[in-house]
Amino acid sequence: MPNTPTNIKSKYKIKGLERRKFRFAMVILIPTVILYLVLRIIPILGTFYLSLHNWNLIKLHxxxxxxxxxxKIVKDKFFRIALVNTTVFTVFVVLISVTLALLLALALxxxxxxxxxxxxxxxxxxVIPMVPVSIIWKWMYDRTYGIINFVLTSLGLKAVGWLTDPDVALYSIIVMSIWKVLGYYMVLFLVGLRNIPDQYYEAAAVDGAVGWQVFKNITFPLLKRMTLYISVIATIQAFNVFTQVYVMTTGTQGAPAAAVRVLVYEIYQNGFRYFKMGYASAQVVVLxxxxxxxxxxxxKFFRTEDY
Amino acid sequence: MRNRRLMGLFLILVLALSVVSVVRARNEKISVWIGWSQLLPVYQEAATDFEAKTGKKVEVLAFPLREFERKLAVSLPAGNAPDIFVTSEYIIPQYIEAGYVSLPPKDISKFISKSFDPNTLKINTINGKIYGVPQIGIARILYWNKDLFAKAGLNGPPKNWDELVEYAKKLTVFDKNGEPVRTGISLRKFGGGSGVTEKFQILLASAGGDILKQNSDGKWRAAYNDEAGRATLQLYIDLIHKYKADSFDTKQDSEAFALGHTAMFIREFWPIPYFKENAPDLKYDTALIPGKIKGKSGTVYSTESAFVPKSSKNAKTAWEFVMFFNQDKYVKKMFEEIGWPAPRIDMDFSDIFAREPAYAVANERPAGYKYSTYPPLTAADEIWTKFGERLEAAFRQASLVDNPAGIKKVLDDAAQETNDILRENGLY
Incomplete structure (x- = not known):
């Protein structure tokens, strides 16, 4: 189209309209951006800042x-224990819960x-909050009155100190945590599965693909985005484990807290018990x-062509 | 005429200001924070009575202890603290050092110095001054089940460690697999670091030891890696692993005692009203902690005091309420109904002892009975918590039975960590 004066005018008119739209969008976004900065970015930057200081919550210097x-973190024995425990917790919870959730979603x-x-x-x-769930499981795991040991002893097996035996306690919490998140991941997988168009399966059927071949070549590749999302949130949630450990392992009837020490518990102890905010912030940065x-x-692992 | 008008206007102004100040005084509201929810009913009753008497409102808030400590740590430096807060002698020094806590008025200081026992005054003195009004002073005591003792042919509580071990062995009942189903004693073995150390400290004190000691230069160092400390850890290991008179797998502490699942345990006074409510048929009594050697023993003693922060805008009313709460009515109620005794030497508690003899041990302090206290150090909680975590791990080690070198190593390693924390805080 030649650049006649009329065309140029209309072109600028459109641009002007776009500019106004852009400005409008910016104005609408400003409160959200400010909130995001105040609630997310500034605290994160603040944490980095604190991690470089000997920042005691109470002391003025x-x-x-x-x-x-x-x-200091490198030399800290408690941090190392917490890191190992949290890693074990994350590996088990993420692998088992994501795999089971996928299997359940396929079945349903x-x-x-x-x-x-x-x-x-x-x-x-x-949907049940973590604190009541933890209390319920604490009772189920009770060595004397717990239903799990009741079943075991009824079958002639030996009662287990689910939360009192340091070799077992972490795994008891892992089982409870998998049970808690399994349904959520399953629903997410179901959404992903139901969004895969039927024509792919129909085409596979025409080509004679069945069972594992269909899963390997159609279902799993088309679920990669959802699997990535679930894996990332599962990992983040697992590394941030705290509530169930705190509720189930403290108190006179509970397990030794040190045996199931996890990173966020360690950070909580340093920050809010000993008020060493600088050191706790450094631990947060490492986490x-x-x-x-x-x-x-x-x-990287779950990357698809459209990313 | 003009002067009269001016005089009239002046009088009206004075009257109006007086009315405003009276109304303001009557609308005044103070806030109280406590870290023990058990105390809430008594504080609320006092608050209601105080309002009825003065017209000034008192809002009392109770939080779980750790949440309370956290709130205090955030609110005091920010100047948003309540008008009154009740906390321990080992929590307050850091706030006093930072200049957040006000001194009581002179008349209240006089009341403190003449009304509380010298031990309470001593552990609450920081830089030569007492900042809070002590509310509670608690010594830890031994609880023993009369029925179980009688069945085992025992007439009274153990008087020394040898008897403690012997009685605990006799009182333990095993199942067919040789595992204890009822323990002779329930020692604190896990669940929250500082509490584990505190209970260890009780038996350590009864052996003449302590967690920390102060040098002549005012600096501190770990003291538990001495003979008394090694003997105390040995006692735990023997009771748990050698004689199986205590177990990780049975019910623990007051709950076990109320259910008859253990014959002895060591605690504060609060289990007395707890048993009254939850196990009214339980036949038990209390005793002083048996010493390692007969006639020489000790226990842990700690206090809670009411403080007014410098940031309080209603400090006068706050101190007024603190004194109001120190009336016999509330102090006795707190003792009898909640099991939190006040360390008052100017009050007679004999009526309470007559109604509930288990409390009478609060009045006993024979010669040679030592009170071990929390030192007024900012790092105390971290030291107690981290040592407690090491103890939790050590209590699990059956390999420490008849292994003095192993026990020494556990305590020496822990002492090194304690000294490092002291060093980090400029206290070593």
């Missing part, structure tokens, strides 16, 4: 100490009345780096 907090993919009941039943634990690194690995 809070000197800059460079990387000393990070050097076709809509039916009984299927809806199972979906509801599996999803229910997710942030670990989770970020694992998330990037997951992105």
């Amino acid at each position: 809070r000197p800059f100490i460079g990387l000393q907090n990070f050097v 993919k076709k809509k039916s009345k009984i299927g809806s009941f199972y979906e509801f039943a599996y999803f229910l634990p997710f 942030f780096a670990i989770v970020m690194f694992i998330s990037l690995l997951q992105f």
Whole structure:
């Protein structure tokens, strides 16, 4: 189209309209951006800042100490125990819960009345807050009065100190945590599965593909985005485990807290018990780096062509 | 005429200001924070009575202890603290050092110095001054089940460690697999670090030891890696692993005692009203902690005091309420109904002892009975918590039976960590 004066005018008119739209969008976004900055970005930057200081919550003198907090973390035995425990917790919870959730979603993919009941039943634990759930499981795990040991002893087996035996306690919490999140991941997988167009399966059927071949070549590749999302949130949630450990392992009837020490518990202890905010912030930075690194690995592993 | 008008206006102004100040005084509201929900009913009753008497409102808030400590740590530096808060002698020094806590008025200081026992005054003195009004002073005591003792042919509580071990062995009942189903004693073995150390400290005190000691230069160091400390850890290991008179797998502490699942345990006074409510048929009594050697023993003693922060805008009313709460009515109620005795030497508690003889041990302090206290150090909680975590791990080690070198190593390693924390805080 030649650049006649009329065309140029209309072109600028459109641009002007776009500019106004752009300005409008910016104005609408400003409150959200400000909130995001205040609630997310500034606290994260603040944490980095605190991690470089000997910042005691109560003391007025809070000197800059460079990387000393990070050097201390390397030598900190409790941090190492917490890191190992949290890693074990994350590996088990993420691998088992994501795999089981996928299997359940595959089983419940076709809509039916009984299927809806199972979906509801599996999803229910997710909507119950963590504190009451932890208390219920603490009772179920009770060595003397717990229902699990009641069943075991009724079958002539030996009672187990589910929360009192340091070799077992972490795994008891892992089982409870898998039970808690399983339904949520299953529902997410179901959404992903139901969004895969039927024509892919029909084409596969025409080509003679069945069972594992269909899963390997159609279902799994088309679920990669959802699997990535679930894996990332599962990893982040697992690395941030705290409530169930705190509720189930403290108190005179509980397990030794040190045996199931996890990173966020360790950070909580340093920050809010000993008021060493600088050191706790350095631990947060390390946790942030670990989770970020694992998330990037997951992105790499589950990358699809459209990313 | 003009002067009269001016005089009239002046009088009206004075009257109006007086009315405003009276109304303001009557609308005044103070806040109280406590870290023990058990105390809430008594504080609320006092608050209601105080309002009825003065017209000034008192809002009392109770939080779980750790949440309370966290709130205090955030609110005091920010100047948003309540008008009154009740906390321990080992929590307050850091706030006093930072300049957040006000001194009581002179008349209240006089009341403190003449009304409380010298031990309470001593552990609450920081830099030569007492900042809070002590509310509670608790010594830890031994609980023993009369029925179970009688069945085992025992007439009274153990008087020394040898008897403690002997009685605990006799009182333990095993199942067919040789596992204890009823323990002779329930020692604190896990569940929250500082509490584990505190209970260890009780038996340590009864052996003449302590967690920390102060040098002549005012600096501190770990003291538990001495003979008394090694003997105390040995006692735990023997009772748990050698004689199986205590177990990780049975019910623990007051709950076990109320259910008859253990014959002895060590605690504060609060289990007395707890048993009254939850196990009214339980036949038990209390005793002083048996010493390692007969006639020489000790226990842990700690206090809680009411403090007014410098940030309080109603400090006068706050101190007024603190004194109001120190009336016999509330102090006795707190003792009898909640099991939190006040360390008052100017009050007669004999009526309470007559109604509930298990409390009478609060009045006993024979010669040679030592009170071990929390030192007024900012790092105390971290030291107690981290040592407690090491103890939790050590209590699990059956390999420490008849292994003095192993026990020494556990305590020496822990002492090194304690000294490092002291060093980090400029206290070593």
